[in-house]
Amino acid sequence: MTDSNSQDGGFGFATRAIHVGQDPEPITGAVTVPVFQTSTFAQEAVGKHSGYEYARTGNPTRTALETALASMEGAAFGVAFASGLAAEDTILRQLSPGDHIVLGNDAYGGTFRLISKVFGAAGITHSAHDFSNLSDLADNWPANTKIVWAETPTNPLLSIVDIEALAEVTHANGAKLVIDNTFATPYLQQPLSLGADAVVHSTTKYLGGHSDVVGGFVATNDGDLDQHLRFLQNAVGAVPGPWDCYLTLRGAKTLAVRMDRHNTNAAAVVDLLNSHAAVSSVLYPGLESHPNHDIAARQMSGFGGMVSFRAAGGRDAAMRIIEKAKLFTLAESLGAVESLIEHPGVMTHASAAGSALEVPDDLVRLSVGIEDAADILADLEQALA
């Protein structure tokens, strides 16, 4: 890990998640960071304040969250937002009309919608590329590219992008690399140490981990980018409230133990699906047959809890499996303690229909939770039967 936060004290990941930015509250000794539910802060004299003036600009609960998550990503700086998309929007606001965004050809539907519809309307162009073929990208580098935006593993096809190699191509062409680390989490993958300029998260997913809060986060070691994000966090105002920060911080403390369990439960699910006649293919970076498995093994310390598969009987069979699942709740979102199932083509990725990012209609996406593996497997077996 490079450029570790100065408050890290040389501690390991799980220790930092629980302690960095979270010293006992100085007045009462409260061990847990309080929810500072206030919109403003009393000032001692004009221009003389505690470091907090107005809660859009700064709030101590938010500071604790930002400090802890930055430490977890091995970042010098971290900025929290009201949602993952608010975080993405704030990064992209450094672009001007005529600038170009290079995007992977498999991405979260909302990211694609933001880049194509919102920034597209503002005169910022984009193109989608297959990041598994980087020499093709290097040979056909789009003019005016300022940002390269990649997820790995991708949503929902679990494709793997070589972060180090993509950073090299990006920097050789004078652009900045943003990695959406939502699927892997900082516990399994540290993109800044592999050359990324910024990491973005939907903390709604694994970092929060309990399906009870929406949030976003950006981590970076780039002081100029941090200044830009801080300015816009205040100037645009897409900030998370103190309760949301508290819930996200509470969830993030247990990320390490949850991810260990997500990893083992997902591996058990992959074993079951891989030998099942109702399944035509399983998409999981931990499978040796998965494209770029060797890269995943190198840049990740585990393969995560997301598993996608294609139903042998096509779209209708996929729908039947989804409907029959009981323990797996039919819902969008992912990364929480409970297992979820969904149909990306109709649900999360409907906005990509007809584009280069369209997904197959026999695809089922699982977010494997941390329930007992035996119960998860029994539910899938009855749903596939």
Ligand SMILES: *Cc1c(COP(=O)(O)O)cnc(C)c1O
């Ligand atoms: C959910 C998600 C987002 C968007 O985050 P929100 O918190 O829903 O705004 C971005 N990227 C990925 C990979 C996601 O799964």
